[in-house]
Amino acid sequence: MTNYKYLRVDRSGAVATVTLARPESANALSLELMEEIERVAVEFHADTETHVVIFAGEGKHFCAGADLRDVARRGLAQAEPLERWRGLRIGPRMLRAVAEINQITIAAINGGALGGGTCIATACDFRIGAEDCFAGYPEINLGMNLSWVGLPLCVRLIGPARAKRMVILGRNEPASILLEWGFLDEIVPPGDLMDAAGRMAEAYAVQPPMAAQMIKRGVNAITSALDAAVMHMDTDQFMLATSSEEHAEAVRAFVEKRGKTS
DSSP states (O other), X not given: OOOOSSXXXXXXXXXXXXXXXXXXXXXXXXXXXXXXXXXXXXXXXXXXXXXXXXXXXXXXXXXXXBOTTOHXXXXXXXXXXXXXXXXXXXXXXXXXXXXXXXXXXXXXXXXXXETHHHHHHHHSSEEEEETTOEEEOGGGGGTOOOOTTOHHHHHHHHOHHXXXXXXXXXXXXXXXXXXXHTSOSEEEOGGGHHHHHHHHHHHXXXXXXXXXXXXXXXXXXXXXXXXXXXXXXXXXXXXXXXXXXXHHXXXXXXXXXXXXXX
16 A cells, blocks of 8 residues: 555554544644545555554544645635636545445544544544544634535434534534434543444454445445535535635634634
8 A cells, every 4th residue: 555644554454544644733634635535545445355444543633624724725725716626626535535435434533523524534434432522613613614525424424403503603512412413423431442443343344345335335325315416516615605805814813823803
């Protein structure tokens, strides 16, 4: 498998663990990291030895979402519209690549999963969290819609009313609420997270892989049948939402670590 700059891929029998490895940035999604996640997901398509893939985050957090300080991302924001529109497709491509991994996928959530990090977790088949973990969609606080085709993934997990609450209010929800809502399948003490994820992975890894993967694909096809029809313009909506001065000021406040002006 390819060597990666911001990912670590470890194997134990039929289980592979993909660790996001930008701990100094809370594993925030730079464009380069997003491209690596897409690439590793595609590489699993030809891998018949691996039956389960665990996604984890190195350090204190699973993933802080899009890296607004990423030089490449900020350059893309200034590009001419066609170049920017094409560049922004990396988000949906990355999530689709994760969702389309043939193997059973498990997100092991430590600390925070925010924005795009939450989207990665929802693109997996199962989610196990530390008791002190939290998740949220802060996009609205920056004047943005939830894009990357992440909205239907959230709705399918927790239902329309809770999805509206989670996405419109932009609050971080604790592990206890996420478990009650069905966002998390299990919560465990922080020190037991990776062992618990490993136990969950082994339970699926010993199942007949062809049957398990066919069932996964069938369930996903049923639940995502309308996604393309409904969400094909979410990148366009993102471009519109992020053209506002409100968004520009919110991003400046974030980067400069000051409160958002009213």
